[in-house]
Amino acid sequence: MTNVERLQQAGLIETEHPLTPEEIxxxxxxxxxxxxxxxxxxxxxxxxxxxxxxxxxxxxxMGTLLF
Numbered sequence: 001m002t003n004v005e006r007l008q009q010a011g012l013i014e015t016e017h018p019l020t021p022e023e024i025x026x027x028x029x030x031x032x033x034x035x036x037x038x039x040x041x042x043x044x045x046x047x048x049x050x051x052x053x054x055x056x057x058x059x060x061x062m063g064t065l066l067f
Contacts, residue, residue, distance in 0.1 A: 010042055
């Protein structure tokens with residue numbers, strides 16, 4: 001499973017908002033530990049946090065997920 005697929009499965013990247021080829025390459029170049037950390041943060045903060053913090057239609061952008 002690719003890093004992009006792992007993050008999609010974890011709800012960090014929405015499948016309805018495809019990533020650019022450059023974004024896919026960047027995400028897939030992250031280490032397994034980095035992906036695990038992102039998934040852990042997502043799980044700990046929960047759905048409500050991400051619904052409040054991420055503008056609709058922009059949740060696939062990794063830089064906007066937390067801030």
